[in-house]
Every structure is written in structure tokens, then in C-alpha cells.
Amino acid sequence: MSLRQFEYLVTVVDEGSFTRAAELLHVTQPALSHQIRALEKAVGTPLLDRLPRTVRLTPAGRAWLPFARQALADAERALTAARRAGGLECGELHVATVYSLSLGVLPPVLREWRARHPDVRIRLFEHRHADELREAMAEGQADVAIGPEPANWPGFAHTLGVEEFVVVVPADSELRSPVDLRVFADEGWVHYAPGNGLADLVDAVCRERGFQPWARVRTEQTATAPVLAAAGLGPALVPRNVLPEAFDGVVLHVDPPVRRSLVAYCHKEPDPLTRAFIALLGEAGCEL
Structure with missing residues (x-):
């Protein structure tokens, strides 16, 4: 199994179509289908039901999907961490939040972040609901989430205001x-x-x-x-x-x-770059 196969299958699930996934991934549909069949052979059971107009996960696929998302997120964070430690361009910081905060709280913070860290890209993930945000973070979507306090969060959490x-x-x-x-x-x-x-x-x-x-x-x-x-x-x-x-x-x-209450939360103790972003949120007082 490879991370590329994981990425292929996750994209097919998210797009609900082999055709759209192949276009998004810039591969041919036969190549995409071949890689997913190879992944299913390695797993030992079908992960997708191929329907006439869409695809859906099998029970095995539903069990597999959260771990695949986590593996992809971990791999991307590993690359970013290596770049940071190696003094390269510092990679990309992933920030997840709810729509209202991306509208009201984050713009001035992101403007100041750009001034201080011009070589660090920000990727923003926006969610309609705090529960959706928490679920995405549990699957490893981002380095840090900014949102309402999540119930029973097992990792790092810092109150913002x-x-x-x-x-x-x-x-x-x-x-x-x-x-x-x-x-x-x-x-x-x-x-x-x-x-x-x-x-x-x-x-x-x-x-x-x-x-x-x-x-x-x-x-x-x-x-x-x-x-x-x-x-x-x-x-x-x-x-x-x-x-x-x-x-x-x-x-x-x-x-x-x-x-x-609004908090910044992560899976574990944040790395220095993520901690710097959380500190900037504190400096701004989140403009609450």
C-alpha cells in the first residue's frame, strides 16, 4: 500500500466519481482504477461499491477511511516539520475554523501573520458547524483549529477569549x-x-x-x-x-x-510555528 493509493481513494470518495477524481488528480481514469484495485487487493476486501452514477464506501471502506485521512494528514505534517527543522521555506500551516470566525476574527490575524512570516503559507479549512470542525480535527485535517470549545477534547487546547x-x-x-x-x-x-x-x-x-x-x-x-x-x-x-x-x-x-468561549486546539503540544500562530491570536485578543 502507498500514500498515493490512499490519496486516490480518498479523492474518489470525496468527489463521488472516478471521472471527477481523475481530473482533479491529473491522472487517467484507467490508471486511477488500477491503483484502487491494487489497494483493495492489498487490503483483502472491496472498499468501494461501484454504482451506475456514483460510488460509495463498503463497510470495510467506512472503517478504513478515517485512518487513511489521518495517514495523509500525518504525512503532510511530517513534510512541513522537516522543512521547518531544516530551515527551508517553512512549509505550510493548516488552520481549521468555522465560517463565522473566518469572516470576523481571522482576517486581521492572517494579515499580521503574513507580515511576520511571509514565507509560511496558510491553508484554511472552513466548516459550517463546531461539531464538524471537531470531527475534522479528530481525523487530522489541520495543525490547529480555532473555534468554540470542543467537548471532551483529548489533546492540547488553549482558551482565546x-x-x-x-x-x-x-x-x-x-x-x-x-x-x-x-x-x-x-x-x-x-x-x-x-x-x-x-x-x-x-x-x-x-x-x-x-x-x-x-x-x-x-x-x-x-x-x-x-x-x-x-x-x-x-x-x-x-x-x-x-x-x-x-x-x-x-x-x-x-x-x-x-x-x-473560543479556543485553539490541536492533537498534541503544538510545534513552534503553530504555537507562534496561537500566540498571535492571543495578542490580537481575537477581536471578540
């Missing part, structure tokens, strides 16, 4: 801070689409206040929610850090406050 959520309403609203969310109990909300982690957060917070928000409109994009709220489509609960400096709507603090 507390993220505050605010309510956005139109500029002509007469409401003033602080506001109790129950004043919006009978209104239609600008809500997040199912699968977005903020949808679960909004529902949980409102449930604690004794009501279930009903959605007048749902959006996939965190950045769209405050824009729609400012346009008068309903209140939106948003992370304060995603709001631009120039904003047309009214921003209301919530009483009692809505907050969540």
Missing part, C-alpha cells in the same frame, strides 16, 4: 441596549439555515428564554444575516466580530449576555 453575540435591527428601531431577547418572541427572525452551527446556537438561546424563534428568512451565510436584519426582515443574533465598522443597522447588546 469569549465571543459576544448581539442583536441587529433596522436603523429606525426605537429599541436600545441592552435588550431582552423575549421582546422578539412573536417576531419573524432572520435565522440561519439548518446545518449552520449558529442555527443551533440561536435556537438554544431562545429556548432558554422560553420561546422558539420562527424564521421569516433563513440564510446560509453568516455575513448575510445582519444585512437582512438591517433591511427590516427581522432581528438577527450575530457574532459581534462579524459586523463591519460602517453598518446601517442598530446593534443591541443582549441582557443576559449571549457568549461562547
Whole structure:
């Protein structure tokens, strides 16, 4: 078995197609099929069901996949570590996060990182939900994750700060801070689409206040929610850090406050470069 075979099969699974995987990997489809058959022969059992329009993992393939992803991630980190230790171009730092933080927290940090470490590339992995982020990190996707505190994380974790959520309403609203969310109990909300982690957060917070928000409109994009709220489509609960400096709507603090802890977490003690990135996040205070 080879890492290249692992990469081939993981790509076929992710793309759901031999044709698309071959195009992405820049190999011919017969060569790709041959390598995957060789891998299945080495394993001793089929890993894929070949269906007329797609492919899917067999039970053996589902058991195999997390280890393959981990092996590929470990190999890439080994290469990066060797480059760092050898004083080469320092390789690439992999950072995983949730969409709201890639929008509000990370841009100024990445700008400063580029100024300090111009030869270190950043690869950013973005996830819709904190649970999805934790699962990806458990499979070894990145050097470090930036997100809500993961439950029962077995590795390294460093607290960055507390993220505050605010309510956005139109500029002509007469409401003033602080506001109790129950004043919006009978209104239609600008809500997040199912699968977005903020949808679960909004529902949980409102449930604690004794009501279930009903959605007048749902959006996939965190950045769209405050824009729609400012346009008068309903209140939106948003992370304060995603709001631009120039904003047309009214921003209301919530009483009692809505907050969540943010952490940087890794599989193990971070290497010097990853630790430097975490330290920079601390210096910036995450702009929470």
C-alpha cells in the first residue's frame, strides 16, 4: 500500500466519481482504477461499491477511511516539520475554523501573520458547524483549529477569549441596549439555515428564554444575516466580530449576555510555528 493509493481513494470518495477524481488528480481514469484495485487487493476486501452514477464506501471502506485521512494528514505534517527543522521555506500551516470566525476574527490575524512570516503559507479549512470542525480535527485535517470549545477534547487546547453575540435591527428601531431577547418572541427572525452551527446556537438561546424563534428568512451565510436584519426582515443574533465598522443597522447588546468561549486546539503540544500562530491570536485578543 502507498500514500498515493490512499490519496486516490480518498479523492474518489470525496468527489463521488472516478471521472471527477481523475481530473482533479491529473491522472487517467484507467490508471486511477488500477491503483484502487491494487489497494483493495492489498487490503483483502472491496472498499468501494461501484454504482451506475456514483460510488460509495463498503463497510470495510467506512472503517478504513478515517485512518487513511489521518495517514495523509500525518504525512503532510511530517513534510512541513522537516522543512521547518531544516530551515527551508517553512512549509505550510493548516488552520481549521468555522465560517463565522473566518469572516470576523481571522482576517486581521492572517494579515499580521503574513507580515511576520511571509514565507509560511496558510491553508484554511472552513466548516459550517463546531461539531464538524471537531470531527475534522479528530481525523487530522489541520495543525490547529480555532473555534468554540470542543467537548471532551483529548489533546492540547488553549482558551482565546469569549465571543459576544448581539442583536441587529433596522436603523429606525426605537429599541436600545441592552435588550431582552423575549421582546422578539412573536417576531419573524432572520435565522440561519439548518446545518449552520449558529442555527443551533440561536435556537438554544431562545429556548432558554422560553420561546422558539420562527424564521421569516433563513440564510446560509453568516455575513448575510445582519444585512437582512438591517433591511427590516427581522432581528438577527450575530457574532459581534462579524459586523463591519460602517453598518446601517442598530446593534443591541443582549441582557443576559449571549457568549461562547473560543479556543485553539490541536492533537498534541503544538510545534513552534503553530504555537507562534496561537500566540498571535492571543495578542490580537481575537477581536471578540
